[in-house]
Amino acid sequence: MIRFVAQRLLQTVPVVWVIVTATFFMIRFVPGGPFTAERAVAPEIMRNLEAHYGLNKPLYVQYLDYCGKVLRGDLGPSFKYPTRSVNEIIAEKLPVSVELGLISLAVALGVGLPLGVVAAVKRNTWIDYLCSSFAMVGICIPTFVMGPLMILVFAIHFGWFNASGWYGPMDRVLPSLTLGMVYAAYVARLTRGGMLEVLSQDYIRTARAKGASDARVILKHALRGGLTPVVSFLGPAIAGIVTGSFVIETIFQIPGIGREFVNSAFNRDYTLVLGTVVLYAAFIIGMNLVVDVVQVWLNPKLKFE
């Protein structure tokens, strides 16, 4: 297993490098720069600014400089927030997004798994139909419709929550429900499918024949196998929760890294864009690796290649 992980980590290096390179050159070849403002800046100030950030050097030198810095874990200074480094901005905003993501993931699994298991066990009864319809609703109402509707109903109409902001624990409820529900729906669907497949297999019948209780058969024997499709979905799901946070953080005005990423792209804050892309890429690739390891651990038939 250690060999498998090491091998995969080695493969990750060129992928992250390609992403950094592609993004670096893409943002340099587009019109407009971080200092093109409505108010024209005097040419000598412009030159000083560019010299300060090393923008006057040949492109390949800038590129090599940047790569060297990234290897040392330094993502450079932000162009739009002159006194701050990208590392500082990420250190400040990332915990917010991670918290939102983790709570949403907990919602997705906490709601989705039980629904899926119940639907599979009570197959083709009204309980099953209820759970499956819930899943379809969750999949078909996008977060950017659900989020504003949640605000409209629970914050404005009933006044139970704040419409936006990220201060107290109550402010976590609406955003993480909105983000988590979509994935809860997918998880419920996949769990149902996986459980149905497993429940019809011989070893389940054996367990029942040996007199194991329903709860034991379902939770101990079936769930482990039934979870396989859910686990393989978790890789894309985590990537989805990350990008979903762009919208959620915009709707609920949460000071997280997702909103920062979108703003930095609009502002052409090169270093901040690059920094967040590197962060996202490394994170998503890393999570995919974790998912692969968990999958083998859950299903002994698979082997680490």
Place this chain on the structure above:
Amino acid sequence: MNPVETERGHSLWSDAWHRLRRNRLAIAGGILLIALAIACAAGPIFSQSYEEQNLDLGAAPPSQAHWLGTDTLGRDLFARILYGGRISITVGLVATFVALAIGVTYGAVAGFVGGKVDSVMMRVVDILYALPFAIFVILLMVFFGRNIFLLFFAIGAVEWLTMARIVRGQVMSIKKMEFIEAARALGLGRRRIIFRHLIPNVLGPVIVYTTLTIPAVMLLEAFLSFLGLGVQAPMSSWGVLIKDGSEKMEEFWWLLVFPGTLFSLTLFSLNFLGDGLRDALDVRASKD
């Protein structure tokens, strides 16, 4: 869309049609989609203008004159939804077609050629799968301007991966079947085998996955529009309408609720139809 109209392989398609007809949700979804497509295509010709402003009226709730109300500039919401639907549906179809073209070609080549070429090609797909593509689409749209052709291409270029995998798997399994061997034994050329024998037999999963790709594409378009990266005014799409509506929902709820409902209904219909087709054609394709 209607599988019966494809001319070859009668028994498979007519069987599938019988099974599909029994699935009421899928049929309802199909009917709704056809109605919606006709309304969006023909509606703007008959209905009120989507850009004509009536500033005195401002945002008015639903009434006899304006069925779904008007927006803050006094423009008829119903007309705007129909017009926005044109853009959303066009993006959905064209970008899906781009994804289809790339995915089917890529998957078919990998599956048919096999061997080292196949393993390299699929390794590339594996790597691309792990990339945060939505992020690249956002960057593309920000940096190169909100061009609708770029939108088609960018979305299509993101959504082809699963299609390539499905087609490859299907081609691999069909390639080894007797009737292909028989065709080869009869001395048919490679091209003829691919176009006459392989592709028609891969069609089922491709149709199913296409119906499931369209909602994904429309969702991505709306997602971009919501972030302010979709089509530009005065053009409009459902995503743009939802974005505008969500900004004004506190006072004018109808601006959010009607476009949002219609968009969700469309996604429902497409998903039910896709699921129905999958059951009818008995395809075991992954659902992501």
